[in-house]
Amino acid sequence: xxxxxxxxxxxxxxxxxxxxxxxxxxxxxxxxxxxxxxxxxxxxxxxxxxxxxxxxxxxxxxxxxxxxxxxxxxxxxxxxxxxxxxxxxxxxxxxxxxxxxxxxxxxxxxxxxxxxxxxxxxxxxxxxxxxxxxxxxxxxxxxxxxxxxxxxxxxxxxxxxxxxxxxxxxxxxxxxxxxxxxxxxxxxxxxxxxxxxxxxxxxxxxxxxxxxxxxxxx
Amino acid sequence: xxxxxxxxxxxxxxxxxxxxxxxxxxxxxxxxxxxxxxxxxxxxxxxxxxxxxxxxxxxxxxxxxxxxxxxx
Numbered sequence: 194x195x196x197x198x199x200x201x202x203x204x205x206x207x208x209x210x211x212x213x214x215x216x217x218x219x220x221x222x223x224x225x226x227x228x229x230x231x232x233x234x235x236x237x238x239x240x241x242x243x244x245x246x247x248x249x250x251x252x253x254x255x256x257x258x259x260x261x262x263x264x265x266x267x268x269x270x271x272x273x274x275x276x277x278x279x280x281x282x283x284x285x286x287x288x289x290x291x292x293x294x295x296x297x298x299x300x301x302x303x304x305x306x307x308x309x310x311x312x313x314x315x316x317x318x319x320x321x322x323x324x325x326x327x328x329x330x331x332x333x334x335x336x337x338x339x340x341x342x343x344x345x346x347x348x349x350x351x352x353x354x355x356x357x358x359x360x361x362x363x364x365x366x367x368x369x370x371x372x373x374x375x376x377x378x379x380x381x382x383x384x385x386x387x388x389x390x391x392x393x394x395x396x397x398x399x400x401x402x403x404x405x406x407x408x409x410x411x
Numbered sequence: 412x413x414x415x416x417x418x419x420x421x422x423x424x425x426x427x428x429x430x431x432x433x434x435x436x437x438x439x440x441x442x443x444x445x446x447x448x449x450x451x452x453x454x455x456x457x458x459x460x461x462x463x464x465x466x467x468x469x470x471x472x473x474x475x476x477x478x479x480x481x482x483x
Contacts, residue, residue: 197469200465200466200469204462207458207462208455208458208459208462211451211454211455211458212451212455215447215450215451215454216447216451221435221437222435223435226435226436226437226438227437227438392465395465395469396465399465399468399469399472402472402476403472406472406475406476406479409479410479
């Protein structure tokens with residue numbers, strides 16, 4: 194139980210952020226209305242994805258120096274979980290966009306670039322499956338991952354800021370603080386991010402342990 | 412006097428701002444008649460169910476890991 198405290202913390206934070214996110218007060222804003230509450234659910238998906246991909250690149254670099262199969266498995270399983278959160282982020286974003294911007298996909302730079310960075314990681318997973326030899330697979334996919342990660346960062350955090358975007362914080366639009374007039378939202382938003390990151394990490398450890406078991410059985 | 416009237420003026424302008432804010436449509440009826448709690452409760456039930464499921468998965472995996480460690 195003592196070692197599992199962070200799993201319980203993650204579960205409590207996610208539950209808290211869901212309840213508080215639906216019930217606590219939010220600023221009254223035109224266009225967004227109640228849908229501003231999506232901030233507690235849509236944005237944490239992306240934070241969790243970034244953390245998962247960061248874990249992945251850490252283990253990819255490590256696996257290049259240690260040549261250990263464990264590190265390779267950790268890298269691929271964290272990408273798997275990161276991709277899951279990325280898809281959830283895209284879907285929740287599309288639904289929010291339908292009601293805030295009028296279209297599911299309005300070819301907003303951030304939408305496009307986050308879809309492209311998803312494709313980058315799909316390519317990573319496909320590339321891995323295409324190579325049979327273990328050592329080669331670990332090495333090539335680790336190197337690919339080292340290129341994919343900075344590209345994802347540039348696509349999601351840098352390029353949308355240079356172009357006009359509907360997303361807040363990009364292309365001259367005011368940032369997150371626009372919503373945060375009374376800092377009530379911070380009380381829910383930050384716990385939500387931490388909670389979802391912990392849950393994502395937990396799912397990743399489960400996936401890693403399963404694939405380590407499978408690898409051992411072979 | 413000038414200061415006081417200025418303060419009052421500021422106060423009235425902010426009051427009108429608040430009034431304007433309340434014109435923005437939110438789900439106030441859903442909240443006032445308490446129906447929102449039904450939604451919250453069902454979402455919480457689903458989340459708790461999924462989280463408990465994750466915990467049991469974790470437990471089963473730990474069992475398997477122990478077994479496989481004993482074998483080797």
